[in-house]
Amino acid sequence: MHANTQSFIQSTDAAIKNKDLQKRLRVLGGFVQLRNFAFAGLHDGELLRDRARAIKEEAIAGLHRHLLLLEEQVNRLGGTVHWARNGDEACEIILDLARRNNVRRVVKSKSMVTEEIDLNRRLEGAGIEAVETDLGEYIVQLASERPSHIIAPAIHKSRQDVADLFTEKLGSNTNVAEELTQVARRELREKFLTADMGITGANFAVAETGTIALVENEGNIRLSTTLPRIHVALMGIEKVIPRFADLAVFLKILARSATGQKMSSYVSFITGPRRADEADGAREFHLILLDNGRTRMLEDEELREALYCLRCGACLNVCPVYQKVGGHAYGSVYSGPIGSVVTPGMAGIGEWKDLPFASSLCGACREVCPVRINIPHLLLKLRNDWVKGVDHKRRPALVEKAAMRLWAFAMRHPRIYNVAFRLAARIQGPMLEDGKFRRLPFAFGAWTENRDFPALASKSFHEIWRDGVQ
Amino acid sequence: MSRLTLKSAREEILAKVAASTASRPAPTPADIERPQDTGIGRAEPIKRPGQEAPAELIKQLETELTRVGACFHIASDSIAACDYIRGLLAKDGRQNPVVAWRDPIIHELGIVDALAEAGAQLFLDDDPGTPDEFTARSARAGIGISGVDYALADSGTLVVFSGSGRARSVSLLPPVHVAILKPEQIVSGLDDLFSVLGAESVDGNGLASAITFITGPSRTGDIEMTLVVGVHGPQQLHVILLATNPA
Numbered sequence: 001m002h003a004n005t006q007s008f009i010q011s012t013d014a015a016i017k018n019k020d021l022q023k024r025l026r027v028l029g030g031f032v033q034l035r036n037f038a039f040a041g042l043h044d045g046e047l048l049r050d051r052a053r054a055i056k057e058e059a060i061a062g063l064h065r066h067l068l069l070l071e072e073q074v075n076r077l078g079g080t081v082h083w084a085r086n087g088d089e090a091c092e093i094i095l096d097l098a099r100r101n102n103v104r105r106v107v108k109s110k111s112m113v114t115e116e117i118d119l120n121r122r123l124e125g126a127g128i129e130a131v132e133t134d135l136g137e138y139i140v141q142l143a144s145e146r147p148s149h150i151i152a153p154a155i156h157k158s159r160q161d162v163a164d165l166f167t168e169k170l171g172s173n174t175n176v177a178e179e180l181t182q183v184a185r186r187e188l189r190e191k192f193l194t195a196d197m198g199i200t201g202a203n204f205a206v207a208e209t210g211t212i213a214l215v216e217n218e219g220n221i222r223l224s225t226t227l228p229r230i231h232v233a234l235m236g237i238e239k240v241i242p243r244f245a246d247l248a249v250f251l252k253i254l255a256r257s258a259t260g261q262k263m264s265s266y267v268s269f270i271t272g273p274r275r276a277d278e279a280d281g282a283r284e285f286h287l288i289l290l291d292n293g294r295t296r297m298l299e300d301e302e303l304r305e306a307l308y309c310l311r312c313g314a315c316l317n318v319c320p321v322y323q324k325v326g327g328h329a330y331g332s333v334y335s336g337p338i339g340s341v342v343t344p345g346m347a348g349i350g351e352w353k354d355l356p357f358a359s360s361l362c363g364a365c366r367e368v369c370p371v372r373i374n375i376p377h378l379l380l381k382l383r384n385d386w387v388k389g390v391d392h393k394r395r396p397a398l399v400e401k402a403a404m405r406l407w408a409f410a411m412r413h414p415r416i417y418n419v420a421f422r423l424a425a426r427i428q429g430p431m432l433e434d435g436k437f438r439r440l441p442f443a444f445g446a447w448t449e450n451r452d453f454p455a456l457a458s459k460s461f462h463e464i465w466r467d468g469v470q
Numbered sequence: 471m472s473r474l475t476l477k478s479a480r481e482e483i484l485a486k487v488a489a490s491t492a493s494r495p496a497p498t499p500a501d502i503e504r505p506q507d508t509g510i511g512r513a514e515p516i517k518r519p520g521q522e523a524p525a526e527l528i529k530q531l532e533t534e535l536t537r538v539g540a541c542f543h544i545a546s547d548s549i550a551a552c553d554y555i556r557g558l559l560a561k562d563g564r565q566n567p568v569v570a571w572r573d574p575i576i577h578e579l580g581i582v583d584a585l586a587e588a589g590a591q592l593f594l595d596d597d598p599g600t601p602d603e604f605t606a607r608s609a610r611a612g613i614g615i616s617g618v619d620y621a622l623a624d625s626g627t628l629v630v631f632s633g634s635g636r637a638r639s640v641s642l643l644p645p646v647h648v649a650i651l652k653p654e655q656i657v658s659g660l661d662d663l664f665s666v667l668g669a670e671s672v673d674g675n676g677l678a679s680a681i682t683f684i685t686g687p688s689r690t691g692d693i694e695m696t697l698v699v700g701v702h703g704p705q706q707l708h709v710i711l712l713a714t715n716p717a
Contacts, residue, residue: 027695064487083480135701136692152692159694177696185701192702193609209677219642219688219703225680226638227605237483244677248664259691263625265538266703267683275679277634279595279604291479295486304490 008354009450011329021326024156031152031317034260035368041262048253053371055246056308059238060298066207066240067289073210077272079285086292087117093288094119094199094232095126101230101284103128103196107188109214109221110134111201112150112311113234113290115333119199130199131191133220135184142169148327148335150313151258156326188220198224198282202235203254203310205287209244209271212287215254217265225270231282233270237289238298238307250310253370257312293346302381306341308371315365315375321358330355337365341378349385350392356382399443418460425456523656527623528711531656534626538686539699540707551710552584555648558613558708559590562646566612567591569604569643572635575617575650579712595637608639613646614704620666621651621709624659627685628709631678638680647704649684651711 015021039045059066071081084090098106106123108114108130120141123130132141136153140146142165147153154162163175172183200221202212212233214221225231241250247269255261274281297303316322316336327335332343332352340355349356356379365375385391410417431437437453439445447453459467477485523531528544535542545551559568568585570576572594585592593607608614616636620629628649632638641647657663667677688703699705 024694030695061491063491064484067484067487083478083483085479085482089479133702134692135690139692152695154692155695157693159696162693177693178698180693181690181698181701188702189609193605211677217689217691218701220701222638222642222682223702226642237487243668245664245668248660251660261685262534263622263627263683263685265685265687265689269677269681269683271677271679271681273679275633278632278679279601279635279637280639281632281680289483291483291486295483295490298487298490 008329008331008358011331012325012358015325015329020158021156022324024158025323025326027155028317028323031260031313032368035257035314035317036260038256038260038262042252042256045253045256048249049370049372051249052253052310053308055241055249056371059241060304060307062242063237063240063298066242067237069207070205070210070240070287071289073207074272074285074287077210077285079210079272079287082286082288084288084290084292087290090117090234090288090290090292091119091122093286094234095122095128097230097232097286098123098126098128098197101196103230105129105131105191105195106197106199107131107133107192107195107220107224107228108137109198109200109216109224110137110153111199111234112147112333113201113236114199115147116292117234117290119234131188131195133188133192133218133224134216135181135218135220138184138188139165142166146328146333149316150311150334150336152313156328192220192223192227195224195228197230197232198228199232199234200224202233202239202287204247204250205235205240206244206247207240207242211244211269211271213247213251214268214270215251215264215266216268217259217261219266222266222268225268225282226280229282230284230286231270231273232286232288234288234290237291237294238309254310254312257310257314257368257370296348297342297345300345303341303345303378305373306338306345306375306378308373309338309342310370311338312370314368314370318364318368320360320362320364330358337375337379338369338373341373341375341382344382345378348391349382353386353392356380356386403443418462421456421460425458428456521654523623523653527656527658528653530658531621531623531626534624535686535707535709536626538626539689540626540686540709542709542711544711544713546713548579548712551579551650551712552581554708554710555581555613555615556584556588558646558648559585559588562612566644567593567607567610568613568615569593569608569611569637569640570595570615571617571637571640572596573617575652575712576615579615579650581615595635595640604637605639605643608637608643611644613648614640614642614644615648615650616640618649618651618655620663621656622659622663623656625685627683629663630682630684632680632682633678638682641682641684642703645700645704646706646708647684647687648708648710651709653711653713 074081082093120130132138139154139162149155160175162180166172166183203215204213255264273283273285297307315338319337322336330339332339334342340358343355344352359379361376363376432455435455440448440453532542543554568590595604618628619631687699687705687707688701689699690701691697
């Protein structure tokens with residue numbers, strides 16, 4: 001997890017002022033519509049979400065046993081299981097495999113976990129070429145940027161941005177989406193055919209069979225698992241599910257949540273390396289089970305729920321904050337509502353304090369989450385952790401505390417409350433601009449740094465109510 | 471160095487997981503063995519796998535395949551199927567070789583003779599060559615012809631198992647993929663499929679090393695969410711339903 005160099009507030013400022021980005025982000029509404037349409041067409045969609053949730057609860061509650069069974073099955077099939085406590089260990093495992101097998105070129109398929117452990121930088125540091133092969137990821141890699149959306153990594157780029165980038169880096173001369181895609185196809189096909197290792201993530205890993213399931217649209221994952229002689233799949237330990245048949249439930253809701261498709265173009269179920277009588281497929285299969293802060297979330301009775309996440313991206317698309325600032329502003333690999341939970345969840349609240357506060361708690365994320373993660377509740381929980389100073393040293397906020405006490409007192413004493421507010425409503429005049437507070441006095445000023453505060457009404461609701469009744 | 475770092479990553483992760491989940495009763499191992507009823511969200515199956523597909527199921531498959539950008543063609547016999555493939559070849563300019571599975575369905579199709587007649591070069595998986603030669607042939611091919619194992623009518627999905635003579639590259643590397651389907655391979659959807667797969671394979675032994683779901687040609691929306699067909703996988707998917715059952 002890389003550290004954020006800019007504060008969230010600074011990044012959001014820049015994002016909101018970026019007219020191009022604002023235009024790009026408008027397409028998110030399309031995702032939301034497609035998702036809603038897809039669920040409307042699904043018989044018993046709500047029941048399926050309940051079922052998916054129940055399977056994830058079972059998977060995590062029995063995680064110890066499921067991981068052991070998964071390991072046993074992968075080994076039995078002739079694959080190799082590796083365990084990594086953190087990103088550094090996972091990178092070392094991959095580098096070691098690459099060195100021992102004289103790997104020069106690696107093709108990678110979209111995997112948030114490899115972003116999480118900053119694998120590309122490590123591979124390149126070791127003199128190994130790492131090529132992102134998902135079109136969006138490829139664009140982002142060529143531009144030396146990071147993905148800004150789980151499902152659509154290059155959503156922040158316009159067609160012309162891509163055209164200019166391809167002209168500069170690949171010497172192409174077109175700005176038509178179809179032709180740009182063909183340019184990438186040709187460039188990357190050559191890479192696929194000459195790569196020694198393919199690295200993928202895993203959407204699911206089945207304990208009972210040792211199978212990993214990979215969901216995609218472009219075919220780059222199929223190529224990464226079919227052509228290079230070594231396939232390395234990297235997954236967080238939370239991705240394991242108990243049974244093969246559970247996939248029927250998840251496959252019905254995953255693509256619908258992510259892109260509004262009934263089924264994505266390709267789903268690959270890889271069960272061990274190629275068998276002796278097969279013409280293609282990787283000869284070696286390695287599965288890396290990564291912790292990197294996941295056991296830390298597991299430890300917390302509440303945060304554990306965020307481990308059910310399928311990484312579908314639906315909560316990003318509906319989030320009014322994400323819709324306004326895009327993925328980069330979060331400064332973390334995982335952005336949007338779920339990113340604001342798992343980032344501090346895995347790495348500690350200290351460094352990522354801004355993220356849980358970057359939400360209006362409107363609940364739209366919870367509405368669409370295919371496994372019904374109560375994201376707003378988890379954001380509140382993390383805010384609470386921050387205030388309590390969990391995992392970090394925090395200057396005691398004496399003024400804030402005193403203000404809250406005062407507020408609590410007033411709320412419990414209606415008479416005092418009424419008198420105070422009537423008084424405030426009478427004297428507020430000189431501080432108002434266009435009938436609003438542009439700046440609140442004293443320590444309350446923080447509130448108005450980024451927004452106005454409405455003027456106090458001359459007549460309280462109680463008074464209006466009383467008058468109305470009479 | 472602390473004592474903790476002496477533990478292996480495996481031991482340490484498992485210990486942490488055990489400590490965090492011990493308080494909750496995990497489902498018993500028996501639960502894992504039990505095949506799960508995934509029959510949510512469906513009416514009773516229209517047909518069981520292996521039975522001849524009724525017309526409505528074929529119709530549904532056609533609708534869904536068309537929706538995802540695949541071409542669906544019903545061939546009354548293998549001659550008609552070969553004619554259709556030769557038509558594709560003509561469009562391809564007959565420049566590039568064709569690759570195909572070595573599989574009973576390909577044999578039944580009689581495509582080997584049909585393509586020889588048309589003067590096209592055909593390579594079958596298992597044709598003599600170095601181990602990786604077939605992949606290189608697939609990479610140069612214009613058309614790849616495979617069979618399928620199941621088709622899901624309600625999403626237009628082809629289910630393809632890897633195996634001997636069934637190279638994965640046939641349905642992946644050539645720009646045109648032709649899939650030969652038989653009526654009894656059509657099932658209504660995921661629930662039916664997984665009930666069959668579950669029964670066939672309690673553990674990984676029963677599963678092919680790669681099972682691939684193919685739903686339409688390869689696609690992307692990564693440039694301004696514009697749908698573009700034909701990224702890394704095939705640009706065209708042709709599904710030929712071989713209607714007759716050979717006697």
